[in-house]
Amino acid sequence: MPTLVIFLCGIANFALHKATMESDHPMALQMRAAFGRFMGGYGSYLLEFLILLSALSFAAMDWAIALPAYLVYTGMNGLAGWAILNGKI
Structure with a gap:
């Protein structure tokens, strides 16, 4: 279940x-x-992918911190993205 939630996030x-x-x-x-x-400009996507891959790997090894850590990361990304896209920054 944690891997599915991390994948969707x-x-x-x-x-x-x-x-x-x-x-x-x-x-x-x-x-x-x-x-x-x-x-060629895709380096930031590679970084995002490596973070996701790490979280999925830790979840597959049954590390309990993987899901809460990635949820916090997703929440911080969401707030930052909202601020950037709505001109709050």
Whole structure:
């Protein structure tokens, strides 16, 4: 069950990541430029994938902290994405 919840949160994180990276917010433009030198602009997606893969791996090994840690990560991503996309930052 934790792996399913982490996987669904990962889908939400990727969707939010894509939305923020495609926005015209100055912070997103700066991140695109910084990650543009690494893997042709897909470096930030690789980082997001590695975080998801780590959380799924820890959940598969029955580490109890994997699900709460990834839920906190997803919540922080959600708040930051909301702030960026709604112009609060």
